[in-house]
Every structure is written in structure tokens, then in C-alpha cells.
Amino acid sequence: MQPSPAEIARTMASGRLPGMAHVACRPGPHAVRHATDPMGRILLLATGSDLLDGALRPVAGTDDTAVVLEVADVPPVAGSPTHGRVWVSGWVGPLDGAPARMAALDFADVHACPDLLDVGRGATMYRMEVAEVRLERCGVAIDVDPDEYAAAEPDPIGAIESELLVDLADHHRAEMTAFIRRQLRDAGHRSLAGDPQVVRMDRYGFVVALGPHGPRARLAFPAPVRDRAELARLLHPVLCRRCAPPAAA
Numbered sequence: 001m002q003p004s005p006a007e008i009a010r011t012m013a014s015g016r017l018p019g020m021a022h023v024a025c026r027p028g029p030h031a032v033r034h035a036t037d038p039m040g041r042i043l044l045l046a047t048g049s050d051l052l053d054g055a056l057r058p059v060a061g062t063d064d065t066a067v068v069l070e071v072a073d074v075p076p077v078a079g080s081p082t083h084g085r086v087w088v089s090g091w092v093g094p095l096d097g098a099p100a101r102m103a104a105l106d107f108a109d110v111h112a113c114p115d116l117l118d119v120g121r122g123a124t125m126y127r128m129e130v131a132e133v134r135l136e137r138c139g140v141a142i143d144v145d146p147d148e149y150a151a152a153e154p155d156p157i158g159a160i161e162s163e164l165l166v167d168l169a170d171h172h173r174a175e176m177t178a179f180i181r182r183q184l185r186d187a188g189h190r191s192l193a194g195d196p197q198v199v200r201m202d203r204y205g206f207v208v209a210l211g212p213h214g215p216r217a218r219l220a221f222p223a224p225v226r227d228r229a230e231l232a233r234l235l236h237p238v239l240c241r242r243c244a245p246p247a248a249a
Contacts, residue, residue: 001204001220003155005142009135010040010152012071012086015110016159024066026055034069035110040150042069042088042128043107047115056092056126064093067128076162077169079209080199081216084137088149090128100125155202156227164231168198172239179238180208183219 003011013019015035021044022029030052033045044067046053058065067090073083095103103125104116115123133144157164168176173195180196200207205220225231 001224002218003202003204004148004152005135006133006144006148006152007155008083009086009088009133009144009149010036011155011158012073012083012135013040013042013069013088013133014154014158015043015107017071017074020070021052021055022068022070023055027051028055029070030055032069033111033113033115035107036154037103037106037127040152041130042090042092043103044069044092044126044128045107045111045113045115045119045123046126047118047123053124056094056124058093064091064129066090067092069128075200077165077199079197080165081207084135087134087136088128088130088132090131092126092128095125095127096120099127103127157201157203157225157231160228161201164201165198175239180206180219184208184210184217187217 013034013036015033019032019034020029021032021034030050032052035043035045037043044052044056046056056065056067069088070085071088072085075082097120100119104119107125108116119125130146130149133146133149135142135144176198177195180198184196197209198206199209199216203221203224203226205218208217208219210217221234225234
């Protein structure tokens with residue numbers, strides 16, 4: 001079990017990674033502050049002094065502007081494989097009144113930046129109605145159905161993946177190495193060139209590098225985890241073997 005292309009795209013576009021906006025028929029691209037609302041629509045925050053604000057403003061006689069948001073994955077630790085790059089395109093329009101305030105609250109769930117307090121008074125919230133989603137991985141472009149993208153949930157582990165991998169490597173390397181070796185032996189891997197290392201993590205499990213230059217394998221959790229607390233409960237018997245209940249005779 002592993003994330004679908006729609007889940008990967010939804011997670012990457014959620015606003016935790018830097019994004020660039022390509023605005024149709026305008027100079028650019030522009031670095032953007034962005035997030036997504038619960039429906040997966042892209043929210044863009046701009047102030048009156050931003051070049052982005054001028055680029056996003058609809059021309060006279062129109063209500064919106066064609067924009068492509070580009071987000072490249074940032075591997076969480078050295079040696080981690082990349083998820084690639086996602087392109088989300090659609091039509092962007094400015095919000096005001098109650099919709100702008102609701103969008104600002106959704107944005108604050110990802111980025112609680114001070115400019116949100118100025119929405120409607122020098123700062124503008126824009127929202128994209130998503131038309132197309134494309135995920136590029138290892139040189140292969142995958143078209144993601146916009147409805148599947150909207151229905152997907154951002155991975156709850158994505159925002160803390162780097163922190164978790166660093167903690168496992170710094171404080172639980174021996175326990176994780178022993179656990180991974182047991183799992184790999186049970187899966188038929190009899191020899192490893194060096195210690196295996198967890199290089200990516202998501203709600204479905206681990207991606208493990210089998211040695212410095214070896215292949216990678218996926219170790220799945222029994223079920224997708226919902227949050228950090230559930231992940232901690234799942235890993236506790238692995239990281240604290242002395243705390244695990246004794247095996248039945």
C-alpha cells in the first residue's frame with residue numbers, strides 16, 4: 001500500500017513546499033505564498049506591493065486569470081528520493097468579504113503569517129478553481145483527475161516527515177535497523193550491503209534504502225495512520241522493545 005498520484009499531488013500542493021506561479025501572458029514566474037482549502041483549491045496571498053498581485057489581477061472585462069502553480073518536492077533528508085514536481089493549473093480570481101475571511105482561516109492552518117490580518121486592507125486572497133493537475137516523477141508525466149485530486153487528503157505525515165526521519169536516525173538507529181532487518185528477512189531479503197536506512201515516510205509506511213548504493217524497498221504499516229499520535233503508538237513497540245508485552249508462550 002502506498003500513496004496514489006492524487007494523494008502525492010494533493011500533499012505537495014498543500015502549501016508546505018515552496019511554489020512558483022506562472023501567470024498567462026504576464027512576466028514571471030513569481031514565488032508565491034500558497035495553501036489549499038479543504039476542497040483542494042489553491043489559495044494565493046499577495047499584498048499590494050507584490051508584483052504577483054498586479055499579475056493576478058484580472059484584466060478589464062474578465063473575472064479571473066489563467067495560472068499554473070508549480071511545486072517541486074524537497075527531499076526531507078540527504079539521500080531521500082524525490083516525489084518529483086506537481087503542476088496545478090486553473091483560473092484564479094480575487095476574494096473579498098466573507099469568502100476572503102474564510103479563505104484566510106484555511107490559509108492560516110498552513111501558514112499563520114501576519115499579512116493574513118491585512119486581507120481586505122492591503123492584502124488580497126486569491127483562489128484557484130483547479131482545472132488540471134499533472135505530476136512529474138522520474139521523467140514521467142502523470143495526469144491526475146481533478147476530482148480525485150480534490151477528494152484526496154494531504155498526507156498527515158508530510159509536514160513532519162523530515163523531523164521524524166532525523167529523530168529516527170539520531171536517536172533510534174539501532175532499533176530501526178534491527179526492525180527493518182527482521183522485516184526484510186521475512187520478505188525474502190537475505191543479504192544487505194550495509195545498514196538499511198529509512199529515507200522517506202508517509203501515512204502508509206516507510207521507504208528503505210538497502211545499503212548506500214542499493215535498491216529501495218517499501219515497508220507498509222498495518223493500516224494508514226491518521227496523525228502523529230497514531231504513528232507514535234504504532235512505532236512504540238519497535239522503538240521501545242523493553243516496553244513491549246512478552247510474547248505468549
